[in-house]
Amino acid sequence: xxxxxxxxxxxxxxxxxxxxxxxxxxxxxxxxxxxxxxxxxxxxxxxxxxxxxxxxxxxxxxxxxxxxxxxxxxxxxxxxxxxxxxxxxxxxxxxxxxxxxxxxxxxxxxxxxxxxxxxxxxxxxxxxxxxxxxxxxxxxxxxxxxxxxxxxxxxxxxxxxxxxxxxxxxxxxxxxxxxxxxxxxxxxxxxxxxxxxxxxxxxxxxxxxxxxxxxxxxxxxxxxxxxxxxxxxxxxxxxxxxxxxxxxxxxxxxxxxxxxxxxxxxxxxxxxxxxxxxxxxxxxxxxxxxxxxxxxxxxxxxxxxxxxxxxxxxxxxxxxxxxxxxxxxxxxxxxxxxxxxxxxxxxxxxxxxxxxxxxxxxxxxxxxxxxxxxxxxxxxxxxxxxxxxxxxxxxxxxxxxxxxxxxxxxxxxxxxxxxxxxxxxxxxxxxxxxxxxxxxxxxxxxxxxxxxxxxxxxxxxxxxxxxxxxxxxxxxxxxxxxxxxxxxxxxxxxxxxxxxxxxxxxxxxxxxxxxxxxxxxxxxxxxxxxxxxxxxxxxxxxxxxxxxxxxxxxxxxxxxxxxxxxxxxxxxxxxxxxxxxxxxxxxxxxxxxxxxxxxxxxxxxxxxxxxxxxxxxxxxxxxxxxxxxxxxxxxxxxxxxxxxxxx
Amino acid sequence: xxxxxxxxxxxxxxxxxxxxxxxxxxxxxxxxxxxxxxxxxxxxxxxxxxxxxxxxxxxxxxxxxxxxxxxxxxxxxxxxxxxxxxxxxxxxxxxxxxxxxxxxxxxxxxxxxxxxxxxxxxxxxxxxxxxxxxxxxxxxxx
Numbered sequence: 001x002x003x004x005x006x007x008x009x010x011x012x013x014x015x016x017x018x019x020x021x022x023x024x025x026x027x028x029x030x031x032x033x034x035x036x037x038x039x040x041x042x043x044x045x046x047x048x049x050x051x052x053x054x055x056x057x058x059x060x061x062x063x064x065x066x067x068x069x070x071x072x073x074x075x076x077x078x079x080x081x082x083x084x085x086x087x088x089x090x091x092x093x094x095x096x097x098x099x100x101x102x103x104x105x106x107x108x109x110x111x112x113x114x115x116x117x118x119x120x121x122x123x124x125x126x127x128x129x130x131x132x133x134x135x136x137x138x139x140x141x142x143x144x145x146x147x148x149x150x151x152x153x154x155x156x157x158x159x160x161x162x163x164x165x166x167x168x169x170x171x172x173x174x175x176x177x178x179x180x181x182x183x184x185x186x187x188x189x190x191x192x193x194x195x196x197x198x199x200x201x202x203x204x205x206x207x208x209x210x211x212x213x214x215x216x217x218x219x220x221x222x223x224x225x226x227x228x229x230x231x232x233x234x235x236x237x238x239x240x241x242x243x244x245x246x247x248x249x250x251x252x253x254x255x256x257x258x259x260x261x262x263x264x265x266x267x268x269x270x271x272x273x274x275x276x277x278x279x280x281x282x283x284x285x286x287x288x289x290x291x292x293x294x295x296x297x298x299x300x301x302x303x304x305x306x307x308x309x310x311x312x313x314x315x316x317x318x319x320x321x322x323x324x325x326x327x328x329x330x331x332x333x334x335x336x337x338x339x340x341x342x343x344x345x346x347x348x349x350x351x352x353x354x355x356x357x358x359x360x361x362x363x364x365x366x367x368x369x370x371x372x373x374x375x376x377x378x379x380x381x382x383x384x385x386x387x388x389x390x391x392x393x394x395x396x397x398x399x400x401x402x403x404x405x406x407x408x409x410x411x412x413x414x415x416x417x418x419x420x421x422x423x424x425x426x427x428x429x430x431x432x433x434x435x436x437x438x439x440x441x442x443x444x445x446x447x448x449x450x451x452x453x454x455x456x457x458x459x460x461x462x463x464x465x466x467x468x469x470x471x472x473x474x475x476x477x478x479x480x481x482x483x484x485x486x487x488x489x490x491x492x493x494x495x496x497x498x499x500x501x502x503x504x505x506x507x508x509x510x511x512x513x514x515x516x517x518x519x520x521x522x523x524x525x526x527x528x529x530x531x532x533x534x535x536x537x538x539x540x541x542x543x544x545x546x547x548x549x550x551x552x553x554x555x556x557x558x559x560x561x562x563x564x565x566x567x568x569x570x571x572x573x574x575x576x577x578x579x580x581x582x583x584x585x586x587x588x589x590x591x592x593x594x595x596x597x598x599x600x601x602x603x604x605x606x607x608x609x610x611x612x613x614x615x616x617x618x619x620x621x622x623x624x625x626x627x628x629x630x631x632x633x634x635x636x637x638x639x640x641x642x643x644x645x646x647x
Numbered sequence: 648x649x650x651x652x653x654x655x656x657x658x659x660x661x662x663x664x665x666x667x668x669x670x671x672x673x674x675x676x677x678x679x680x681x682x683x684x685x686x687x688x689x690x691x692x693x694x695x696x697x698x699x700x701x702x703x704x705x706x707x708x709x710x711x712x713x714x715x716x717x718x719x720x721x722x723x724x725x726x727x728x729x730x731x732x733x734x735x736x737x738x739x740x741x742x743x744x745x746x747x748x749x750x751x752x753x754x755x756x757x758x759x760x761x762x763x764x765x766x767x768x769x770x771x772x773x774x775x776x777x778x779x780x781x782x783x784x785x786x787x788x789x
Binding site for chain 1: 661730752771774781784
């Protein structure tokens, strides 16, 4: 059998001399192999005859392109930068958590994890930090992902361009000084509201807040170190130090900055308050806010001096106040007044008025979220959540029926205003048990003053007639037509027995029986507020010149209008209605001299006028139904109690 | 590039892979010591690029038959062009394992030793593949 060396024939061109001799010998005697070799040689020729091609252009190595090399480096930088940012944010988070900086609000021990759950009503709660802060780790992760994707692909510029745009957006939104440039994030927060930043982190949108509100506030906070008072101070424990946790723009009032600060007291306890800064000097359509001209602490910095004729109560005074103690209310109730940072500053006299329920188990207060948008709240003292009463509106005054079953309030009625701008007010009623169900007792009234509240219903004036509106919304009953003197934008004040009433008639005080008998007119007594003693034997009347041309006086009159006592209680300005102690031995009056908030008590036995307010209180008050306690609030969060002491 | 064109039968792909080859060579040469046979090394890169291309594209050569024409009768230029095209199509029907050493040997003038070095094969294996490549090509051509 003949062996044909196919491998040598197939590689005939590339044989060693020995192989060549061997195959040539074989070929000489093998026609089949000679034919195969010839076929292979034709095959080679045919293969070589396949047309050659030329490149259409010069071949250029793609990686030589400078932009591609730069972007390749950018991909690496993105990945490394994203990784570094993630690690850095993680370490910051751990550090902040260890220091208790990013935890909740409320009371507790400094440095510990502090929680005060359930604060949902106030929009300025520090429990809701900027979502962008929480988003930062995700942004860093996105950078890392884009970088890794780019490194893996190296073919498309799209991930790199997207990553670069994302990086630029992050830089211009969060990192000063680049974030001082106009940026879409600032526009977003300007529209959506609620921007906030952590002053301990380097992130800040400087186009939205150019300055450093916390640095502006720190000198004022320093001045409060060692002081006692009401919120944000403590009445017993002096302020030891403070920590600024967060700076934000108010969610709805975009030109108000809130510096959320933990106040730490001498015993180590702490509370968190959002201290407002108002009136930015630099303000271009709500951007570049800086140079705040007012701050929430300025009223606490003013010197607390006794006014002429109203000395501070002290040892030996017939009336004293015990130390204030914080009311243990529902957390949301403690922060009700956070809806309006203006409460820290404004001397608005009616909005924060506190009104005890007759049974002493709850109180009413109204908080103003926006101009003419006030919500009436029922705040139980047992720690249950505060309850809104009726819808928000332009609520003016509010009170309780004597039996405590009905809440009555007055408001500006838009419908009545549209009909007659001179008679725009309405009287509403609501039940604490069914607070969403309200009745309109009367409307198209001249006065926004609280009507006289009796067991039968609400007494009010319409024209020169006296009417009684039942609390259940039934039609009002005419009690007394053709009053002897026309009431001037006032409201009747019925005696507790319902048989006699007093009211302001021009610059005088008018007193008469329910049936119109025994009228008396006390001249030159501009009765801005009137209150009967609980036994109905006396009247306390605030005599105030609307033009502030003379001091405010408190007049005590007999049931038939005879003057028993007159004392000056304030140099001027508005006052609240007098509040009698149940035994009739003293009258308490809230006064507002020159933007201050004073607690004036008149001891009727000694005829002494005493100022019970204390430094750094700046508080509104309401005397409890039993006359033994004052409920206090200064518009800065929290409610307080102080016992009335009668040595 | 012509090597790749013969392997792949597509001038655009060949051009692209030639560029890819040079890109890979450029990236790699800075990290390598001096090469004994740069030519073989470059062809090896080109071969790998072609193999990657085969894998990516799962290239299936579907070639219409031009009709059976016996033997090589090289006469005028027109007949030569027809024969060259038939040979190109026949070559594309070979599997890459046979096509690559055959093109290196016949078209690029590689020796058996050079092919063995470029493809990481033994000389015997290269000879074996060349034998089978020639047989398959003859069958495909006829």
